[in-house]
Amino acid sequence: MIGDITLTPMVENLSFLFIEDDEIEVMKFKRSLKKLGFKHRILEAKNGEEALAILKKKEELPNVILLDLNMPKMNGLEFLKELKQDEHLRYIPAIIVTTSNNHKDMLESYKLGIAGYIIKPLRYEDYILKIQRVIDYWMVNEVITF
Amino acid sequence: MKDPIETLKLALQNEKKAREKAEAILLHRTSELLEVQEALKKKTIEFDGVFQNILDSFILMDIMGNVIKMNDAAVKLFGYNIKNEDFNVLNIIYKDDFEYAMNSFAKLIEDGSFENYEARVYTKTKEVKWVQINSSLIYNEEGRIIAAQGIVRDITQAKKDTTVFDEQQEQLTAIVDNSLAGIVLAQDRKIVKTNRAFQKFTQQTEEELFGVPVEDLSYEEAHEESRMYYDQMVSGEIDRYDLTEKYKRKDGTYFLSKTNVSAIRDASGSIKYQLAFVQDITEKHKRRLMLNTLNNLTRSFIGKLNIHDIAWEIANVIARDLEFEDCVVYLVNKENKVLEQIAGYGAKVDENKEIIDKIFIPFGKGIVGHVAETGKAELIHDTSNDDRYVIDDKRRYSEITVPIIVGGEVIGVIDSENSAKKFFTKQHLRLLKNVADLVSIQLTNAANLERTIEAESQNKELLENLQRSNKELQDFAHIVSHDLKSPLRSINALISWFQEDYEEVLDDDATETFDKLNNKLEQMDALIDGILRYSSVSDKNVITVQSVNVQEVLEDIQTILYIPEHIKFIYPEELPIIQADKTRIKQVFQNLISNAINYVDKEEGKIEVTFEEHKNFWKFSVEDNGVGIAKNYHDKIFKIFQTLNEKGKSTGIGLSIVKKIIELYSGEIYVESEEGEGTKFFFTIKK
Known part of the structure; x- marks a missing residue:
């Protein structure tokens, strides 16, 4: 027990908060999941600001956050900083999904505390493979719920 | 006609008479000689007693110089013995002394006696000996000279000793008199003896200095210290001491001395004399003073980059260290062709370090203006003989004026005046020229430094700009590559979906076209990656x-x-x-x-x-x-x-x-x- 956080045993259906400003990327993620036959719940946010607004409502908190770094208004790193300052939200695993293999971005992200850093491959099929592995990984994990 | 026999008889008689007469004369002569001999005998006997009892050599000689009597000491002295051989004093006179001997002999004959004849003689063994002879004549009763007697003293050793002593005396005098250090012998702190050097230092004669208390000669400032040392010397704590003091000269000036005083004690240990060595260190002191001034200035220049700060240092340090009455530094104002007083020391400065009645000297006017124009330093011993002199606050008789030249141009002038005539020396001039050079170097350095600082700040700015540009370029590369990569990914996904969604209707040609499309995407992706890598090298x-x-x-x-x-x-x-x-x-x-x-x-x-x-x-x-x-x-x-x-x-x-x-x-x-x-x-x- 950490505060009012409870651990939920392995579940069939996880909920993801997918933070991405690019419409096609969102479609890619959704379509990948559909293709892979997953029935996970997906919350969408177009940028960090929107994502924070969703999270702060605390009506429905995701098990895992996937986010891009380059976004308008509030970028990925700014969002992470905000997230990590919240005494509850900070425990939600956040995974970066980005095209940037910039060393500095990577280092900064890990410093802020991320659960993974995934670089978007060029080929769609490679993308599907990566997403499958990430989701498989989180599906075998015990995750926390609030 | 007379009878011849008679004539012969008369001649015989005359002859007989003449012989008788001659015989009588001869008899008289003989008796005279006998008398002399008798008298001589008497005298000889008279002296014989004395003769044997005197240790000094004694000789008696006839007027021809033949020795007729000599005692044992004389035999020993001369090596001749009249018992065995003839001995004539004329033969033993040292060749160089012959004239003196003859003169002395003539004087002896004239006066009857001669004292302290001193000359050299040869002994029988040809040894040269110094003798001193006191001699007198011996007369007979009728007052005729019959002999000369002399007491001869061997003074060879004494003469030698005297020579050595004289030489030593001479050497010592030479040392003392030629010593560059003044030497003073004092008794109870009153001068007893001085050497030439000290007389020269003080401009007084030995007689004038004799008996003068030493304190009368020196300035009061060192008296206390001097007395303290003297007391310690009297009490036996110390035997010598050093002192730096000023001595008065007759003409009212002074000289700076390093004095070294030693005690000369008698057998009981009391001080008999004080011996002082006095070195005139005035010049040395001045040289050191000038060197110090230069050092002080060099030190004070450190960190001072503008002529105004430097000028104040010059004015103060020079005037203070060299005991100048004043010192003013002028700055050349090229536009108005004037010299402005920018720093000073002395009458021209008030307590707030502001120059009183600051004057501007036009180029070419006065000595300062002249030096500014010619760039040549001036040393003036008497300003009343110099038409160029301009009275500032009052006339001063000596002036020294030196230009400060930077890059071949006079930028300022250092000037000092003094009420006394001939106050400034060549040494002062040389020093001020050095100072001016120093200022020139300092100002050149300052200018260089300013340029360096400016260049450095420019470099720094450039570097910052460069760093910023580099950073911006990298950031730009990243952002651009991200923005470029994303659409590539989208295109690839869209193609894939198209192929998926229309799988049934797409023929091999279409598939090939899509493959080519994807290939191009890959090339583009690789290119973007390359740029990224390049930018991050x-x-x-x-x-x-x-x-x-x-x-x-x-x-x-x-x-x-x-x-x-x-x-x-x-x-x-x-x-x-x-x-x-x-x-x-x-x-x-x-x-x-x-x-x-x-x-x-x-x-x-x-x-x-x-x-x-x-x-x-x-x-x-x-x-x-x-x-x-x-x-x-x-x-x-x-x-x-x-x-x-x-x-x-x-x-x-x-x-x-x-x-x-x-x-x-x-x-x-x-x-x-x-x-x-x-x-x-x-x-x-x-x-």
């Missing part, structure tokens, strides 16, 4: 210096790159371990090797890595037997986006990255190639 944040085992690097590359079966990849068994960033070294080899793989066109391909160790660097080479590169492209290939391949096989970034990395390690890269034969890349990496 010099990112200092990511450079590490580590030990890189080149063999491991090559082994890694073999697993990353696909090397076709027909290409042999060869490298030496022993490869060095170098100090660099592993990722970057890997990039270098990877780029060169993958290039080689791409361009091998022979059935049996070969790629070979070799290395040489040099004193300061490593030299590696990567050689292939591929298509080769034409000479005119050898430079071009290292430029970004330059590719010789039209088929879109390469991005044209690889070799640029390699070059950039090599340059990062202060290395060089170049290529040797024959078209159709192969290519060999050489690169060096600093050890």
Whole structure:
């Protein structure tokens, strides 16, 4: 027990908060999941600001956050900083999904505390493979719920 | 006519009478001689007693110099003995003394006695001896000289002693008189004796100095100290002391002295005399003073970069250290052609360090204006003889004026005046010229420093700009590449979906077209990656210096790159371990090797890595037997986006990255190639 956080045993259906400003990327993620036959719940946010607004409502908190770094208004790193300052939200695993293999971005992200850093491959099929592995990984994990 | 017999008889008688007469005379003579002999005998006997009893030599001689009597001492002295031989004093006179001897003898005959005859004689053995003779004549009763007697003293030794003593005296006097140090002998602190040097120092004669209390000669400022030392000397605590004091001269001036006083004690230990050595250190002191002034100025100039600050230092230090009455520094105002007083010391300055009644001297006016115009220093002993002199607050008789010249131009003037005539010396002039030189150097340095600082700040700004540009470029590269990469990914996804969604209606041609499309996407992606890598080569944040085992690097590359079966990849068994960033070294080899793989066109391909160790660097080479590169492209290939391949096989970034990395390690890269034969890349990496 950490505060009012409870651990939920392995579940069939996880909920993801997918933070991405690019419409096609969102479609890619959704379509990948559909293709892979997953029935996970997906919350969408177009940028960090929107994502924070969703999270702060605390009506429905995701098990895992996937986010891009380059976004308008509030970028990925700014969002992470905000997230990590919240005494509850900070425990939600956040995974970066980005095209940037910039060393500095990577280092900064890990410093802020991320659960993974995934670089978007060029080929769609490679993308599907990566997403499958990430989701498989989180599906075998015990995750926390609030 | 007379009878002849008678005549003969008369002659005989005359003859008889004459003989009788002659006989009588002869008899008389003989008796006279007998008398003399008798008297001499008497005298001789008279003296005989004395004769034997005197230790000094005694001789008696006749007027011809024949010794007729001598005592034993005389025999011993002269070596002659009249008992055995003739002895005449004339024969023993030293040749140089002959004239003196004859004169003395004449005087003896004239006066009857001669005292303290001193001359040299030869003894029988031809030895030269100094003798002192006191002699007198001996007369007979009728007052006739019958002999001379003398007491002879051997003074050879005494004479020798006297000579030595005289010599020593002379030497000592020479030392004392020629001593550059003043020497003073005092008794109870009153002067007893002085040497020439001291007389010269004080401008007084020995007589004037005699009996003068020593304190009357020196300035009062050192009296207390002097008395203290003297008391300690009297009490026996010390035997000598040193003192620096000023001595008065007759003309009212003084000299600075380093005095060294020693006690001369009698047997009981009481002070009998005080012996003082007095050195005139006035000149030495002045020289040191000037040197100190120069030193003080040099020190005070440190950190002062403008003429105003420096001017105040000059005015104060010079006036204070050299005891000048005043010192004014002028600055040249080129526009108005005047000299402005910018710093001063003395009557021209009030307590707030402000110049009173500041005057502006036009060029060419007065001595200062003149010096400003000519650039030549002036030393004036009497300003009343100089028409150029301008009275500022009052007339002063001596003036010294020196220009400050920077870069061949007079920029200022240092000026000092003194109420006394002939106050300033050549030494002062030399010193002020040195000071002016110093100022010139300092101002030149200051100007240089200002320029350096300016240049440095410009450099700093440039560097900052460069760093900012670099950073911006990197950021730009990242953002652009992200923004470029994203659409590529979207396009790829969209193509895939299209292919998925319309799988049934798409024929092989369509599939081929989509494959080509995807291929282009891949090329574009690779290009973007290349740019990114290129832009991050010099990112200092990511450079590490580590030990890189080149063999491991090559082994890694073999697993990353696909090397076709027909290409042999060869490298030496022993490869060095170098100090660099592993990722970057890997990039270098990877780029060169993958290039080689791409361009091998022979059935049996070969790629070979070799290395040489040099004193300061490593030299590696990567050689292939591929298509080769034409000479005119050898430079071009290292430029970004330059590719010789039209088929879109390469991005044209690889070799640029390699070059950039090599340059990062202060290395060089170049290529040797024959078209159709192969290519060999050489690169060096600093050890």
